[in-house]
Amino acid sequence: MPNNASYRVVQWTTGNVGKSSVAAIAANPTLELVGCYAWSDDKAGRDVGELAGIEPLGVTASNDIDELLALKPDAVVYNPMWIDVDELVRILESGVNVVASASFITGRNLGEGRARLAEACQRGGSTLFGSGVSPGFAELLAIVAGTACDRIDKITIAESADTTLYDSPDTERPVGFGAAIDDPDLQPMAAAGTAVFAEAVQLVADALGIELDDITCVAEYAQTTEDLPMASWTIPAGHVAGVFASWRGIAAGRTVIDINVRWKKGQTLEPDWKLDGDGWKITIDGRPTVNMTVGFLPPPDMIENAKTLEDFFVLGHIMTALPPIHAIPAVVAAAPGIATYNDLPLPQPRGVVSTG
Secondary structure, eight states: OOOTTEEEEEEEOOOOOOOOOHHHHHHHHTEEEEEOOOOTTTTSSHHHHHHHHHSSOOOOOEEEEHHHTTTTEEEEEESSOOHHHHHHHHHHTOOEEEEOOOSSSSSSGGGGHHHHHHHHHHHHHHHHHHHOOOIIHHHHHHOOOOOOOEEEEEEEEEEEEEETTOHHHHHHHGGGTSBBBTTTTHHHHHHHTHHHHHHHHHHHHHHTTTTOEEEEEEEEEEEESOOOSSSSSSOOTTTTEEEEEEEEEEEEEEEEEEEEEEEEEESEOOOOOOOOSEEEEEEEEEOEEEEEOOOOOOOOOHHHOOGGGGGGHHHHHHHHHHHHHHTTTHHHSSSSSSOOTTSOOOOTTTTTTOOO
């Protein structure tokens, strides 16, 4: 298809990220929203725009998967919280491409599930691509930065965020938030809850063309010294309110890739972690050493119209939703199989500049 083509898209779920996906697809002249999967009965039969909190779009959400696949979309934008391998196999083997934000970069952590997805792609002649803001977009920035070097000794992507106002216990408890600081399962919780970052390490290693001897997780935790109430739950004193997880790619006995996250809640941490703003610090140690600091700010119109701090949370949802969406043209054109940024041309942000 030419660059200005309209791609037929089915949106998969309308949670927080899905709502931002719907709004972005509806506003983009290069995309056509033709259907939407609603996982709950109360959402089925309703207008997708209503579900996303925008104007009606004339597209009705459905929980009938066969009905949606019969629409013959070019791509499904897959935004559930977690991967459902059976569901994805069904989509891919029908011949529909998938761009996903659901904790998927390479699929290497899925074990046999990855092989099933790859086989489904071959049967259907389809392609599966996963990204998001972090991991995903952050690694793309690091890979691009590395192209300025004639020698790379180490790549570090360090994410830091104060998540006090982020209220998602379903995604935060698995990494250790709210657990007792002396819980013996904390270390394996960190590795399990942030496992997708191991896939991000492999993505960077593949870009560098190197074989890793090991990918390992090192974790640290901080406790709150006072009860920490939040919107839907409270972390008691003596329980985890700070999580640091570092995924390290080891080659020849040294760390050549370090992708780490440091998330904290409240102002009563012990130890008292100090964050240097929210965002990422990307360092390419080499010749030359390249330093990047990446942060995100709301545009002026958003600041003017915001009523509460929660109004700004949509920025995180947008940044998670858009990297997969902007990859749709490349994914549609790609060979069947599981694709990463290493397999696709550089994504282009088409259809997002207002020329009216």
